[in-house]
Amino acid sequence: MTRVLIADPLGADGIALMQHRLAVTVAGENDVASLLPGSEALIVRSRTRVTDDLLARGDDLRLVARAGIGVDNIDVDAATRRGILVVNAPYASVRSAAEHTLALMLAAARRLPAADAGVRSGAWRTGYSGTQLAGKTLGVIGAGKIGRQVALLGAAIGMDVMAHDPYLPPAAWNDLGLTSRPLDDLLAVSDVVTLHIPLLPETRHLLDETRLARMKSGAILVNCARGGLVDEAAVAVCLADGHLSAAAFDVFEDEPPAGSPLLTAPNVVLTPHVAASTREAQAHVSVEIAHQVLDYFAGRPVAHAINPSVLGVS
Numbered sequence: 001m002t003r004v005l006i007a008d009p010l011g012a013d014g015i016a017l018m019q020h021r022l023a024v025t026v027a028g029e030n031d032v033a034s035l036l037p038g039s040e041a042l043i044v045r046s047r048t049r050v051t052d053d054l055l056a057r058g059d060d061l062r063l064v065a066r067a068g069i070g071v072d073n074i075d076v077d078a079a080t081r082r083g084i085l086v087v088n089a090p091y092a093s094v095r096s097a098a099e100h101t102l103a104l105m106l107a108a109a110r111r112l113p114a115a116d117a118g119v120r121s122g123a124w125r126t127g128y129s130g131t132q133l134a135g136k137t138l139g140v141i142g143a144g145k146i147g148r149q150v151a152l153l154g155a156a157i158g159m160d161v162m163a164h165d166p167y168l169p170p171a172a173w174n175d176l177g178l179t180s181r182p183l184d185d186l187l188a189v190s191d192v193v194t195l196h197i198p199l200l201p202e203t204r205h206l207l208d209e210t211r212l213a214r215m216k217s218g219a220i221l222v223n224c225a226r227g228g229l230v231d232e233a234a235v236a237v238c239l240a241d242g243h244l245s246a247a248a249f250d251v252f253e254d255e256p257p258a259g260s261p262l263l264t265a266p267n268v269v270l271t272p273h274v275a276a277s278t279r280e281a282q283a284h285v286s287v288e289i290a291h292q293v294l295d296y297f298a299g300r301p302v303a304h305a306i307n308p309s310v311l312g313v314s
């Protein structure tokens with residue numbers, strides 16, 4: 001029977017689906033590298049780093065399945081060189097990720113952590129003043145699946161939404177009903193800027209000191225996409241000097257973000273990379289990835305190949 005190793009916590013629904021046809025091992029707290037020999041598929045979330053060294057331990061490995069969207073924890077080039085297919089689950093957690101983005105936008109605008117701390121310390125309504133989001137401009141960087149959902153949610157609470165996405169063909173903007181703006185224009189006019197792009201060499205520190213300086217004074221910055229897209233030290237300076245009125249981060253350059261300047265910055269809401277951590281998203285992600293693992297070993301086409309060249313498809 002084909003052996004599948006699950007390295008990171010995965011929803012029970014997906015595991016049950018695979019167990020009908022495949023020999024599934026859940027690594028739990030055990031060492032993934034030592035369990036890998038003999039497995040033909042490895043399933044990970046974002047915790048396990050799938051390096052070339054780890055892939056080298058998988059002498060029978062044919063498939064790496066990412067139960068989630070981002071594949072920045074997987075050395076896809078190394079997998080491709082070794083003839084190992086990489087697949088992900090790009091749809092199942094989209095709504096939860098978008099809802100978390102909205103939650104962080106609102107939490108930052110209404111300063112919920114400070115309000116909560118105030119109640120606990122007896123400082124009843126002292127120095128509290130939030131910002132209403134209706135009527136404000138929301139700038140969405142990245143009009144992919146999550147960015148589009150965030151745009152919808154922003155519009156639903158009365159925000160004027162614009163987006164920047166250099167990869168979207170001009171005709172697609174009309175279909176989406178979204179206004180396209182060059183990045184610097186979007187930064188200059190948005191009251192809230194939210195990122196929904198992958199971390200790639202060309203997007204690392206997309207929002208650096210120079211671009212942050214181009215943001216509207218008093219704006220709010222939200223990052224639920226990937227740590228590394230913004231320069232955390234530069235954001236902390238902008239929060240301290242008031243150029244940004246607030247920020248909210250679910251993702252960090254290093255996770256956990258020990259030593260990040262964001263930890264001590266004022267007016268910042270921080271959550272531990274949990275945008276996709278809802279019961280619904282994790283159940284759906286596990287099923288979305290399980291179907292692909294089953295399809296692959298049954299010789300059927302897989303829905304979301306990251307490196308289809310391995311299959312001889314471009």
Ligand code: MLT
Nearest residue numbers: 045046068069070093276
């Ligand atoms: C994703 O890429 O799917 C999310 O960031 C959640 C996760 O890392 O599991």
